[in-house]
Amino acid sequence: xxxxxxxxxxxxxxxxxxxxxxxxxxxxxxxxxxxxxxxxxxxxxxxxxxxxxxxxxxxxxxxxxxxxxxxxxxxxxxxxxxxxxxxxxxxxxxxxxxxxxxxxxxxxxxxxxxxxxxxxxxxxxxxxxxxxxxxxxxxxxxxxxxxxxxxxxxxxxxx
Amino acid sequence: xxxxxxxxxxxxxxxxxxxxxxxxxxxxxxxxxxxxxxxxxxxxxxxxxxxxxxxxxxxxxxxxxxxxxxxxxxxxxxxxxxxxxxxxxxxxxxxxxxxxxxxxxxxxxxxxxxxxxxxxxxxxxxxxxxxxxxxxxxxxxxxxxxxxxxxxxxxxxxx
Numbered sequence: 001x002x003x004x005x006x007x008x009x010x011x012x013x014x015x016x017x018x019x020x021x022x023x024x025x026x027x028x029x030x031x032x033x034x035x036x037x038x039x040x041x042x043x044x045x046x047x048x049x050x051x052x053x054x055x056x057x058x059x060x061x062x063x064x065x066x067x068x069x070x071x072x073x074x075x076x077x078x079x080x081x082x083x084x085x086x087x088x089x090x091x092x093x094x095x096x097x098x099x100x101x102x103x104x105x106x107x108x109x110x111x112x113x114x115x116x117x118x119x120x121x122x123x124x125x126x127x128x129x130x131x132x133x134x135x136x137x138x139x140x141x142x143x144x145x146x147x148x149x150x151x152x153x154x155x156x157x158x159x
Numbered sequence: 160x161x162x163x164x165x166x167x168x169x170x171x172x173x174x175x176x177x178x179x180x181x182x183x184x185x186x187x188x189x190x191x192x193x194x195x196x197x198x199x200x201x202x203x204x205x206x207x208x209x210x211x212x213x214x215x216x217x218x219x220x221x222x223x224x225x226x227x228x229x230x231x232x233x234x235x236x237x238x239x240x241x242x243x244x245x246x247x248x249x250x251x252x253x254x255x256x257x258x259x260x261x262x263x264x265x266x267x268x269x270x271x272x273x274x275x276x277x278x279x280x281x282x283x284x285x286x287x288x289x290x291x292x293x294x295x296x297x298x299x300x301x302x303x304x305x306x307x308x309x310x311x312x313x314x315x316x317x318x
Binding site: 039040041042043045046049052055056057058061062063064065066069070071084086125130132135138139 | 219
């Protein structure tokens with residue numbers, strides 16, 4: 001968390017800017033949020049125009065996931081998602097039907113932006129992992145593509 | 160987390176409805192969100208119209224808080240907040256200038272809705288506490304009332 005050791009002292013380095021990293025799968029982004037360490041604890045923050053890629057209408061939290069379990073494993077037709085592992089760690093595979101990248105979420109300042117029509121799979125949760133997902137749309141079962149072959153057919157038609 | 164023991168077996172009880180509890184301080188609410196336990200892990204969810212009291216424009220996460228520290232300790236002129244302790248626990252004092260109630264957040268399914276013009280103070284963080292705050296407005300230093308006497312003068316004029 002920005003900590004470095006220097007002559008036996010701990011240096012805590014605040015980060016005030018949002019840094020957006022492309023992960024190489026369409027417009028999937030790994031957003032590095034500001035980090036404000038403080039004697040009273042640490043804080044990370046995102047807002048519209050500074051790290052939060054859309055206005056959320058919904059959120060959900062995944063926790064107490066047994067280690068080997070896989071969650072997600074679907075794509076959305078319209079819904080945008082922003083995923084943050086606020087405690088512990090997990091991995092997310094993001095896939096555009098042609099290639100796949102694995103992103104490690106192991107720090108509350110990392111937010112993974114997953115746009116619609118990206119196949120995402122969350123796995124390798126640490127025992128304490130707490131995954132927050134902010135979503136652009138209300139829950140709609142018709143927005144889910146749950147079959148990977150259906151998904152590939154759709155993205156190939158799109159392409 | 161909805162677990163009960165019955166003849167040596169663990170019963171996990173899903174909760175599908177949002178239950179809103181008044182805490183006795185103006186329109187402050189403790190929102191009990193749906194809880195969906197699953198072999199693949201547990202999930203809690205809120206959305207506009209079902210537990211999420213406003214559309215968030217900003218979020219922040221507080222973590223690694225040394226035990227005795229106090230955070231918050233201010234009121235907002237316009238900003239609504241929704242606070243969830245997604246890991247560990249903390250307490251929040253909500254105060255309307257006349258009386259004060261202490262709310263324990265010790266479960267990711269509990270969300271505390273703090274409307275504008277309520278003085279809120281977070282404290283007694285457990286070592287692993289991870290507090291998510293969803294906020295209705297972008298950051299604006301002019302929206303903060305940081306002096307309790309100023310706050311009392313304002314709410315007394317309002318009343």
